[in-house]
Amino acid sequence: MHGEDTERPHDGGDSATGGGGSPGYRHDALVYDDVDQLTAIAAPWLLEGLAAGDAALIAAGPATTGPLREAVGRDPRVVVVERHTLYRARTPSAITAFRRFAEEHAAPGRRLRVVGETDYGTTAADWREWQAYESVINAALARWPLWGLCVFDAALPAPILDSVRRTHPQLVTAAGRTVNADFLDPATYLRTLPVPDDPLEATEPALDDDVSDHTRLRHAVRGLLGTVDGPDDVLEDFLMAVDEMTSNAVRHGSLPAGLRLWTAPGRLVATIRDSGSGLDDPFAGYGPAHGDDLSHGGMGLWLARQLCDHVAIRRGADGVSVRLSTSWS
Template sequence: MHDALIYDDAAQLAEVAAPWLLAGLAAGDVAVVATGPDTADALRAAVGDDPRVLFVPRHELYRSRTPTAISAFRRLADEHAATGSRARVVGEVDFGASPADWREWQAYESVINAAFADAPLWGLCVFNADLPAPLLATARHTHRRWAGPTGWAPNPDFVEPDAYLRALPVPAEPLEATVPTLVGDAIGDHVGLRHAVRALLDGVEGPPDVLEDFLMAVDEMTSNAVRHGTAPAELRLWSAPGRLVATVSDSGSGLDDPFAGYGPAHGADLSRGGMGLWLARQLCDHVTVRHDDRGVHVRLSTSWS
């Protein structure tokens, strides 16, 4: 289950979430809190510092990228499923600072309805009422039920994940309106292109691990476009101080599954492949898939300071 609470202040949040956590403990569930520090402090006081409530730093579960967060929550659920218990989690996403950051986590809030449909996990996502309007709209559209002081109620504004994800806007990327630093047209040899990307990145001043991750993501997506897409496959790559953006395109209609890349395509059997987009989502800050009359376009971007 995946429910939501929009709160005006910490006292209101604690009034709803603390009894829910304690009721879970009484029923044999595991209680977990993964929120911002102010929210965690309010809940810790409201449960009377009960040692059975596990307070986890938000970044340890949500991580910095959405597939990693999904994997972390799945491990949490699996750990407790083995003992016959269920995990109740009060979670508070850090949506980040930019519309591109927001979109990653807006998609996550919808994806997990499908990702955890059969998992022994009951999530209560909490949203500060001061969040920007698009994020509060996400709360309304990605949770089947509302939580409040008088109990839980169905959410009439819920949108099924497939429809929500397909309609979620892709923010504009200003660099795409400029001249690319590297162009690869009609890619036939993605290995040779990888060497060209490597040479370009060798001249970029940035953290070596970030640059290596970006190289791997570009390589995965160009390989995927050549092997599984419709020719011609193309690459456009932009480099700016502290930022890299690449768009990999082909002329087909693949990657039409809105859930693609939020887990390996063939589950735990990684030998069967299907990991390209999943890896890219873990290696880059932002990954979007767009379709138009020219084909499919995967945009990758990474920033550092």
């Protein structure tokens, strides 16, 4: 597949300023044993920021948000956001939301401080999506005036806690803020992050076809989805995502190319594959390929990431495949 949809977000790090002399992104992790430990560290950090002119936001689970609000004295300057409006949205939407919050709340020359608690979900595909997100935002938010203190319960599964150490440049404890020696460059981390198999891929697909005749294939996909008992908006979003990816394969990929699509109660999975060597940018699809100017196109993978629950790119000796999956209850 061609790299049309492979905008790499702006690189960044923990420098004091980003582009244009404005405060750039800082991305810290706090792994806590109990909520008292969390509030003892996070609450003073938020209050110190307010005193210095920073804005403050909490986007965490209820077990964290309530005690933290009490610890900052229910200061009305601390904005509270229900975290599922951010973290259970698709990953590009979460990036866009944090950029918007920073633009709306950070004063000139200051940052928006965020205590954030990512919801990693319950499946291997969920975990992979949000593990990648925590790495991507080091680049995607680099120019925005944000300081994220990501908080993680020490009882989370070991693979998630390992990813925390790989994706956050700084660690915070009661002793202070330190450089994280285990942090990996985002491009390196994303290229080595495994893509878990989906159990449906080991079964017979409901549709297995080449993509040479894109119009005919689209009709076949629409016909198949018409037999699926699911919400109309979810099915239409999935059709659009498949259409975008098969269109990319036709226009920019190398033949042979094909589509496989599986259906199961409450789930859809599709893989679009071609014989090329494109899509080698690990940041592909986390923003439109040509930045904010959407008139140039390059939105296919970016749209797919917003239309589906999970998007995974796999590369091998025989080509590239994009797996789309979505579910409903």
